[in-house]
Amino acid sequence: MRSTMSKHTQQAVNGLGAVLGTMTSSGVKLDDFKHEIQDYMIAELPGMLELPQRIYTGSTHEQGKGTFHGNATLSDYAFDPTEVEDTVLYLNKGLKPGDRVLALRVNSGNDVVILCRVVSGNG
Numbered sequence: 001m002r003s004t005m006s007k008h009t010q011q012a013v014n015g016l017g018a019v020l021g022t023m024t025s026s027g028v029k030l031d032d033f034k035h036e037i038q039d040y041m042i043a044e045l046p047g048m049l050e051l052p053q054r055i056y057t058g059s060t061h062e063q064g065k066g067t068f069h070g071n072a073t074l075s076d077y078a079f080d081p082t083e084v085e086d087t088v089l090y091l092n093k094g095l096k097p098g099d100r101v102l103a104l105r106v107n108s109g110n111d112v113v114i115l116c117r118v119v120s121g122n123g
Contacts, residue, residue: 023099040112045089053081
């Protein structure tokens with residue numbers, strides 16, 4: 001009975017969980033599934049975007065009567081910390097064919113959700 005229960009449990013969870021895959025021009029190819037999946041979902045991350053204080057250095061040019069005088073000065077441009085409400089990170093707008101992704105199977109393995117792009121920790 002224990003062997004039978006173990007076998008049924010293993011069959012039930014086979015094909016579930018997180019898996020790596022590769023984006024293609026028309027879908028996603030999971031590492032453990034031989035067919036490309038064209039009907040998939042992509043996670044969106046709603047929330048609040050917090051931007052720290054930052055300073056950029058850039059140059060300004062003096063112009064007179066439409067003619068560039070060639071005088072440039074470097075200036076610091078300071079931006080105060082700010083929070084932007086109701087922001088959404090759209091992962092799908094940043095994915096390209098060939099990108100490696102982390103996917104999660106849901107709904108008994110019938111649907112695939114792309115969670116994020118993954119990169120090597122060595123580079």
